[in-house]
Amino acid sequence: MICRKRIFLFFCLTVLTFAFCVSSYADNIVSSTGFDNDKKTKRIALTFDDGPHPRFTPQILEVLGEYGIKATFFVIGVNVQNYYESYQKIIDSGCEIGNHTYSHANLNFADSKAIRDEILLCADAIAGGDSDRLLRPPQGACNTEVKRIASELQYDLVFWTIDTMDWAHTGTKEIIDTVLLNASDGDIILMHDYVSGKSHACEALRVIIPELLSRGFEFVTVSEMMSK
């Protein structure tokens, strides 16, 4: 009899543990996609890497401003120093700043000191503009040492879910299609406000933004997305 009771107790504990695990797992998925059950609003974040630069940053800010949208700019420290006026325009627009290292180094090939220097020198150039401490490693290169140092310096690592490939001089229609055919709640879109040569990001944004707004999306910054 005692044995049966023990078996029953064990069964109950197992069921409860399973239910708890499923619930915790579901919570984690919800937060990672940025989905908010209460609001029922689809949210999406535009991000721009590799600037600031006088050629494209002001144009992109102008489009964002026309629609009253805030995006996140992952800036390169040396570009902030060289094109401070363009950087100031991002700050003045109220858009969010993230750290994209000082010299756009591939951190997977850097030693611990170089990883730290790349992050901290960019932070110095930004001069407090990255209050949310967001780090996007160039090319998404992020080995365990990069993760360790980012965590030690209290940076959140930020990647993307939709890559427009605009840096490769991708055509306007292709950029538009990539975003509009894939956009869903919680997506982070990767674009660039500096590329060498031609960029079709601005023309694409003039189609992408109104279309996503008409589909009921709300544009948010990365930190807003992460905090739900």
Ligand SMILES: [Zn+2]
């Ligand atoms: Zn980059």
